[in-house]
Amino acid sequence: MNAVKFEQGPIRPPSEAGSLLLRMTRNCPWNRCLFCPVYKNEKFSRRSIEEIKNDIFAIVEAAEEVKAVSEANGLNGDINRQVVAKIQSERPELLQVAFWLYQGGENVFLQDGDSLLLPVDQLTEILELLIEKFPTIKRITSYARSKTLLKRNVEELQRLRKAGLNRIHVGLESGNDQVLEFMKKGVTGADHIEAGQRVKEAGLSLSEYVILGLGGEQWWREHALDTAEVINQINPDFIRVRTLAVPKISPLYEKVVQGEFKLLSDDDVIREEKLFIESLQGINSEFYSDHILNLLEDVSGKLMEDKNKMLSIINEYQSLPVDKREKFRLGRRTGYYRTMSDMQNSNLGDPVERTYRQLQHKGISVDDYIEQLMLRFI
Ligand code: SF4
CATH class of the missing domain: 1.10.8 (Helicase, Ruva Protein; domain 3)
Structure with missing residues (x-):
């Protein structure tokens, strides 16, 4: 019995909870955003195509071992709860692959912070190998920085789509240039618009992440209005919000302690969220509050038809004593x-x-x- 090993990074979007995680790069090539606690003190590196391919072969091997457990238990290779439970107790190193197969082996997330930095030829080869080895795959997604997307033209993004990439997750965070600059995001609102529009033009699905509260007390209004304006210009498939929290490891913590950045209260975040949603116009994105840090997780729905329903939840909260x-x-x-x-x-x-x-x-x-x-x- 071999020890099946493949490398994994620390994070994934909440919507990729059941996805197989395949690491393309280690950490974040930018790593300067003040609000971001991830990858701090970690150096960025690209993984070689051989390393990534070896991980795919290791996952194939793990899948075969999972099926062997099923067969040994008279289940003809089917991966059901019983097989997952057995693997959890006897072969925990296979658990992620077993759980992924149990869920149909359909979704894959490419880690870490900016996989589109890899050359298009390499990424294409990896995507094709993945799909060849796992024909059950229906969705492959990745994080990408807007700056990196601007280095890829529409034809290159289309090539990646044809090779199997379906969705890009972008940390938009804010559409306001002052907020982006203060937070050292390394992009402007105009960059976000151009990058987002390019992804859409290439036919890829696009998920844009917005941080509620990122403008603090000083820029909450500009943050809400400009972020809505940038989103309106992109019309992403998904808008996902999460509320700012500042752990000690994030560089923003020091600014909060020094009084250079004033955090919003929960009620002020909700006021900002209301203005943000009110200002979303003419788009058909799906809006999600699928992060535990968000106060009102049921503020979600399809724009524009559910906009009033979303605002009424906020109004209900605001009218409570x-x-x-x-x-x-x-x-x-x-x-x-x-x-x-x-x-x-x-x-x-x-x-x-x-x-x-x-x-x-x-x-x-x-x-x-x-x-x-x-x-x-x-
Ligand atoms: S680009 Fe993303 S991962 Fe990198 S520092 Fe900024 S928020 Fe963190």
């Missing part, structure tokens, strides 16, 4: 509540009420308590 808003935030951040309707459920509400009273008793503000909780989710 102060103590109810605090309790909802507490319940959400402690994992009892997902949506405001959960507050009607006393099984969920009672522990939240107890924590709320304990905090009051100890003189701890809900804001301070939540600030600490938020860092757990990064």
